[in-house]
Amino acid sequence: MESLIIDCDPGVDDMVAILLAHHVANVKGIVTVSGNVPVATTTWNALLATELLQVNTPVYRGSSKPLESEPVHSEHVHGSNGLGGVVRIEQRRVSEEKGGVDFLLEEASPEDWIVALGPLTNLATAIQRDPDWVERIRGISMMGGSTTHGNITPTAEFNVYADPEAAAIVFESGADIRMCGLNLTHQFLTSDETVKELHGIDSDLAKFVTPMLKFLLDRMESLNGRRFAALHDPCAVLAVTHPSIFGFEELSVHVELSGTLTRGMTVCDQRTTRMREQPNVWVAQEIDAATALSLVVGSLKSP
Ligand code: RIB
Ligand code: CA
Numbered sequence: 107m108e109s110l111i112i113d114c115d116p117g118v119d120d121m122v123a124i125l126l127a128h129h130v131a132n133v134k135g136i137v138t139v140s141g142n143v144p145v146a147t148t149t150w151n152a153l154l155a156t157e158l159l160q161v162n163t164p165v166y167r168g169s170s171k172p173l174e175s176e177p178v179h180s181e182h183v184h185g186s187n188g189l190g191g192v193v194r195i196e197q198r199r200v201s202e203e204k205g206g207v208d209f210l211l212e213e214a215s216p217e218d219w220i221v222a223l224g225p226l227t228n229l230a231t232a233i234q235r236d237p238d239w240v241e242r243i244r245g246i247s248m249m250g251g252s253t254t255h256g257n258i259t260p261t262a263e264f265n266v267y268a269d270p271e272a273a274a275i276v277f278e279s280g281a282d283i284r285m286c287g288l289n290l291t292h293q294f295l296t297s298d299e300t301v302k303e304l305h306g307i308d309s310d311l312a313k314f315v316t317p318m319l320k321f322l323l324d325r326m327e328s329l330n331g332r333r334f335a336a337l338h339d340p341c342a343v344l345a346v347t348h349p350s351i352f353g354f355e356e357l358s359v360h361v362e363l364s365g366t367l368t369r370g371m372t373v374c375d376q377r378t379t380r381m382r383e384q385p386n387v388w389v390a391q392e393i394d395a396a397t398a399l400s401l402v403v404g405s406l407k408s409p
Pocket of ligand 2: 114115116117119120141142223224339
């Protein structure tokens with residue numbers, strides 16, 4: 107089984123990704139970052155996931171704000187507690203003394219994939235402090251960016267938009283990067299059919315995820331007028347553990363930092379000519395969504 111370090115901003119889809127990761131891989135640690143909600147809340151939520159899973163995976167609190175810009179959150183999608191207002195199950199777990207970036211720098215090793223599910227602030231800070239760090243990890247599998255349109259702006263995806271300076275540092279770092287952008291994750295959609303399927307599973311994990319997913323579908327209906335919700339973050343887990351269900355293309359990807367309309371856009375060179383720039387990222391372009399969904403549902407059947 108692959109060894110993962112999850113860097114995340116739980117977040118409904120982050121929570122599903124954490125539960126999935128513990129079923130399909132070895133999770134060495136969880137690092138939290140400010141993103142969907144502030145880092146105190148993402149950290150509490152990550153601890154709750156370990157409680158639900160009944161595992162001792164250590165949780166390390168990471169960056170509370172982006173490298174240069176002000177924090178950006180998405181309570182309008184994930185709810186004020188980041189978990190869709192799901193009734194919080196009491197848990198008394200606390201994060202580790204060591205900070206998230208220190209954990210990444212000191213304890214990530216060459217067989218560890220960093221699965222980045224939120225803004226890339228922690229990873230960028232690690233690279234700023236030690237550029238050789240990327241040589242000491244297996245690679246980075248990230249949910250973020252897009253080869254097509256954005257979500258938080260017409261051109262930018264939330265994780266990259268929330269800290270574009272950090273994303274630029276990661277994309278320029280020379281790391282082995284797999285990118286699951288919106289072009290990919292919007293192929294992995296859940297619906298009321300998924301909720302119905304989860305209702306049929308008699309497990310604490312399914313009972314926890316079902317109301318969160320329903321909340322997300324309700325939000326998507328009010329925001330987009332359609333009851334479909336992309337399961338973004340689990341894609342970045344599966345891109346490491348089940349790469350055969352994806353189609354990847356090696357592309358040049360760079361982050362726009364100063365565009366009035368395009369700040370936070372991942373500029374992917376997909377020109378059909380031979381003039382393409384030197385590739386630096388394995389970009390996921392297709393996914394076998396049915397297999398991906400069966401893997402996610404299967405991970406909720408028991409801790
Ligand atoms: O744009 C989708 C991404 O932003 C996902 O990681 C979601 O959890 C939010 O962080
Ligand atoms: Ca996320």
